[in-house]
Amino acid sequence: MTNALELHDITKTYGEGDNMITALASATLAVASDEMIALIGPSGSGKTTLLSIAGGLLSPSSGQVIVGGKDISHASPSELTEVRRSTVGFVFQSVNLVPFLTARENLLLVDELRGSRGKQSRDRADRLLDELGLAKRLNNLPSQLSGGERQRVAIGRALMNEPALVLFDEPTSALDTHLGEQVMELIQSEVKGRGTAAIIITHDRRMTHWCDRTVTILDGHLQTDELATAG
Amino acid sequence: MFLAIREIKRAKVRFTLLVLAIGLLVFLVLFQIGLRDGLIGQFIGALRHQSAPVLVFDAQARKNIEGSRISPDAQAALAQVDGVGRIGPLGESTFTVSNPVSRAKSVEKDRLIDAVLFGYEITGPAAGLGAPTTLTKGRLPTGPNEGVASDRNRSEGFDIGDVVRIEPGGVEITVVGLARDINYSVSPTVFVSWDTFQAARKVRNPDATVVFPSVMVVEPVAGVSDARLVTNLSTVSGVVPLTRADAVAQSPGVASVSQSLNTVIGLLVITALMVIGLFILILTVQKSSSLTLMRAIGAHRRTLALSLLAQASMVVFAGVIAGAIMMALISPALNTLGVSFSFSQLGVVGVGAMIVGWIGSLAAVLRVLRIEPINATLPPGMQR
Numbered sequence A: 001m002t003n004a005l006e007l008h009d010i011t012k013t014y015g016e017g018d019n020m021i022t023a024l025a026s027a028t029l030a031v032a033s034d035e036m037i038a039l040i041g042p043s044g045s046g047k048t049t050l051l052s053i054a055g056g057l058l059s060p061s062s063g064q065v066i067v068g069g070k071d072i073s074h075a076s077p078s079e080l081t082e083v084r085r086s087t088v089g090f091v092f093q094s095v096n097l098v099p100f101l102t103a104r105e106n107l108l109l110v111d112e113l114r115g116s117r118g119k120q121s122r123d124r125a126d127r128l129l130d131e132l133g134l135a136k137r138l139n140n141l142p143s144q145l146s147g148g149e150r151q152r153v154a155i156g157r158a159l160m161n162e163p164a165l166v167l168f169d170e171p172t173s174a175l176d177t178h179l180g181e182q183v184m185e186l187i188q189s190e191v192k193g194r195g196t197a198a199i200i201i202t203h204d205r206r207m208t209h210w211c212d213r214t215v216t217i218l219d220g221h222l223q224t225d226e227l228a229t230a231g
Numbered sequence B: 001m002f003l004a005i006r007e008i009k010r011a012k013v014r015f016t017l018l019v020l021a022i023g024l025l026v027f028l029v030l031f032q033i034g035l036r037d038g039l040i041g042q043f044i045g046a047l048r049h050q051s052a053p054v055l056v057f058d059a060q061a062r063k064n065i066e067g068s069r070i071s072p073d074a075q076a077a078l079a080q081v082d083g084v085g086r087i088g089p090l091g092e093s094t095f096t097v098s099n100p101v102s103r104a105k106s107v108e109k110d111r112l113i114d115a116v117l118f119g120y121e122i123t124g125p126a127a128g129l130g131a132p133t134t135l136t137k138g139r140l141p142t143g144p145n146e147g148v149a150s151d152r153n154r155s156e157g158f159d160i161g162d163v164v165r166i167e168p169g170g171v172e173i174t175v176v177g178l179a180r181d182i183n184y185s186v187s188p189t190v191f192v193s194w195d196t197f198q199a200a201r202k203v204r205n206p207d208a209t210v211v212f213p214s215v216m217v218v219e220p221v222a223g224v225s226d227a228r229l230v231t232n233l234s235t236v237s238g239v240v241p242l243t244r245a246d247a248v249a250q251s252p253g254v255a256s257v258s259q260s261l262n263t264v265i266g267l268l269v270i271t272a273l274m275v276i277g278l279f280i281l282i283l284t285v286q287k288s289s290s291l292t293l294m295r296a297i298g299a300h301r302r303t304l305a306l307s308l309l310a311q312a313s314m315v316v317f318a319g320v321i322a323g324a325i326m327m328a329l330i331s332p333a334l335n336t337l338g339v340s341f342s343f344s345q346l347g348v349v350g351v352g353a354m355i356v357g358w359i360g361s362l363a364a365v366l367r368v369l370r371i372e373p374i375n376a377t378l379p380p381g382m383q384r
């Protein structure tokens, strides 16, 4: 099986000259097609930057990015949009839902953006929301949902396009420990149930046991000893 | 479409207000157009709705029929021009009149008002050239002392059967027909035979031996266009030939009326542009984090821009319908003002509003196009 993600010697810098910040330095990482990885590191260490590059939101300054077997290192903005739409699922740190769409519509939107709709989409959205324990909240707007429920809708939305790789940026940071555990458990069962790869950023070491492997990042450097176990 | 419709559904009050605002602007534009056409009709309907396709003015009259007199020499020269089929006189003059007989009770017998008479040939080779074309009731004059009056003034002593007397104490004209929109200079207007017109002029001016036509009305021979005929006629010196449409549009009063009302319409269009543009822009700015999210999860710029334009189109379309309903509800009350309302106007205004809506949305579209999907990764409150 091809890896869901391969990063080869990725460097990402922001700014120029004296103000240049190296957010990622020679990062190399492979994520197998059904592997769940926890990415931990202190604030500002480059976690979101790595996730953005893996998800086609950002182009690296140098290095090679292969997502779902496709080299996107030199993809055009429009090609990257296509990758995000078809290959990757995102749960962002902040805004994940469109406030004027119900839970169900937020999921349907994903298919709508692909130009497909109809019964198949509705069935998939309903099934996902049901799995996520939101069967009774389908028609609620985000403002009518609790933080945990919103996070679950976001997970459903990230899975809606049947991605090869799902990227979670601190999915539990806004939740208390108990809710966080619940959400991690859900993520694990959804991701594993689908045989999909995932990277989950977290600050919280206690959450890493849900994952197959933990990768640490410090000042833009991925920790090498853990890379050794990568496929 | 999905997004556009959902958002409208979730913000009904906002969008209803916008639709009503656009509706009001559409209504005002329709009203101004109706007023303009109504006023122009009252100023110059007589020329617009007479049968001759070409009119020849005295050059010194500056396209104003009131000051125009065509001399016998010019008449003879015009008749010789290539392409002239039929040519005849059209007289125009304002008279003081009374109403010895009137159906309307409010009209007293000795009341004096101003009325405009048009005289055209009802016999001979030029018979019917210059006759009103919008007869709504009765018939055209077939002999002396008969006339077709403007139906706008029927209740002012100009209904069928009413008698209009040229004062002091002269020719009496019986109204035998009514025609729509044949007023001249916002006065009651009666079309009579050329002979009757001449007789009326002699009442006012007993010493006159000949009455000159105000303009000559001309029809081209078959195969010659009106424009061609105008070109040929302009070789005659001392006259200005004009097609009927030009005679209407270039008439001094009409030009200033349409200019001022067109200015108002232009201001309304600018207002509409700003209302639609600002509203859509505000909506776009308000939902920029959602738009960023959508870009991040794979929405193409094009998709979001088209959705925005679809939304603007829906809103403008609803606004045009709302404006048309307002106009339709209110137009019976406006008919007396001469404000007219037609579906062809609505079509033009509707298409115009749609274009204004799209232009107005441009700022918002540009904003959508500039959205950076990477911003979706920024923490709350940090989104640019």
Ligand SMILES: Nc1ncnc2c1ncn2[C@@H]1O[C@H](COP(=O)(O)OP(=O)(O)OP(=O)(O)O)[C@@H](O)[C@H]1O
Residues within 6 Å of the ligand: A014, A015, A021, A022, A023, A041, A042, A043, A044, A045, A046, A047, A048, A049, A050
């Ligand atoms: N657009 C940018 N312009 C300049 N510097 C940036 C930009 N984005 C990120 N950085 C910098 O790059 C470094 C890595 O940022 P990143 O967001 O990847 O960190 P992070 O590990 O996700 O942190 P956190 O845990 O706080 O979310 C930081 O020093 C940050 O300030």
Ligand SMILES: [Mg+2]
Residues within 6 Å of the ligand: A047, A048, A049, A093, A169
């Ligand atoms: Mg981050």
